[in-house]
Amino acid sequence: MSALSLVKRPRSRRLALLLAVLAFLPLTPAQAAPPELPDQIAAAWRTDHLYVDAAMRQGFPQAELARIRAAASSAGFPVYVALIPRTPYTRQDQLDLPTLLQARVGEPGLYLVWTASDGYWSGTEKLVRPGGLRGRSLIRVQLDDKLDNKIVTDRPAPKIVRTIQQAGTAYDGRPLPEIPVSDLTPELIRGRSTSEKEELSGYVGMGIGGLIGFVFVLTRVLRRRRRPARPAAGPKSPATVDHRLASVRTQADRWIPKAGRALRSFEKRRNLTAEQLDLRDDATARLAAARTLRAGASADDRADDQASGSTGDRKAGTPDILALTGAFVLARQAFQLVSGNDLQPPCFFDPTHPSGTHRAAWSDDIEVPACKTCAQTVERGKTPHGLQVKAKTGLFGSGFVPYWNLDPDESPMVATGFGALSDDLAERVTRVYGGVR
Known part of the structure; x- marks a missing residue:
């Protein structure tokens, strides 16, 4: 037996083994990804x-x-x-x-x-x-x-x-x-819980605000009847804008009570851990801030603004739609905290959209949370329509612009992007507006 044949034999065995392995590979089908x-x-x-x-x-x-x-x-x-x-x-x-x-x-x-x-x-x-x-x-x-x-x-x-x-x-x-x-859950403690008292105070505040607003509107209507009619200062807001304001108000009125119920249910759990107590406190602060903003967007604000031709908040000078949107965002986040969901930032471009689970390049060095639709719009090189608010344009006119064009010093909602840029909207609302108004 030559030395050459001794060298070839191990190589032939390895080749045969490799072919045997390859022969069995087609018998194992590729695993398809499971459906969502x-x-x-x-x-x-x-x-x-x-x-x-x-x-x-x-x-x-x-x-x-x-x-x-x-x-x-x-x-x-x-x-x-x-x-x-x-x-x-x-x-x-x-x-x-x-x-x-x-x-x-x-x-x-x-x-x-x-x-x-x-x-x-x-x-x-x-x-x-x-x-x-x-x-x-x-x-x-x-x-x-x-x-x-x-x-x-x-x-x-x-x-x-x-x-x-x-x-x-x-x-x-x-x-x-x-x-x-x-x-039904057994009532372990008689009387209202802290959150129930806060919710009651919120409704009382809203009721008082509504009553004051009614008196204010009635007074202004009676005064205006004594004056000659003036020509309209400009075109009225489109019906779509009124519909949008009503839609945001409905969302806020839906999520604030929903978050309140979830928080009360969470408080009834026994043996809450330190982490769960922190979640409860965080949710309580966000819900309180939501109620503050919702109470601020009351009838007296709207009547005063409509008479002057613009929409605005007495104290911060921001439109009602900003307060209502902020209330909706904070209430939705409070619900997320006490229902076991991850806390999600809002969509920066339009906080009334689904939460900002995607990232969008707002500039060369800044990324903001965005919903899927707005993120895809940015990827196509376009700017999302965004949450539109009424603002002064030019020397004498007014129009609707994306909210981020407003002065951030005038509103905590604009300054934080409704919490998309910094997660301290609740603290800022409490600092600027105080408790439920």
């Missing part, structure tokens, strides 16, 4: 409108599921329910999940997404009516339901069933049934 969570839930809803995450199915109390199914089947309209664990994804996008899911399903109905964390359940909901059908808003029904925040949250069925019942009332005006005693 909204796609998984929407696909499962095609066969069962009650989705339970795979990680929770084993050992999930069947009595809870049976009760949810019974309430959904008797609702009289489609009800879609998703029970999922609290994860980084759901903490970030839980508030938007019902909207994302409804877009995938494409049908009217009640969409509920409930998540569990540390033995407590919380959720968000969206009621979509068939085209042309009107009724009460779900949030208004929940506000009128005095026992809504007294329902236990250590299991999902009580709150989900009650939300389905509330949606039925909003849908066709049916009366709310009684809540079983077993679904």
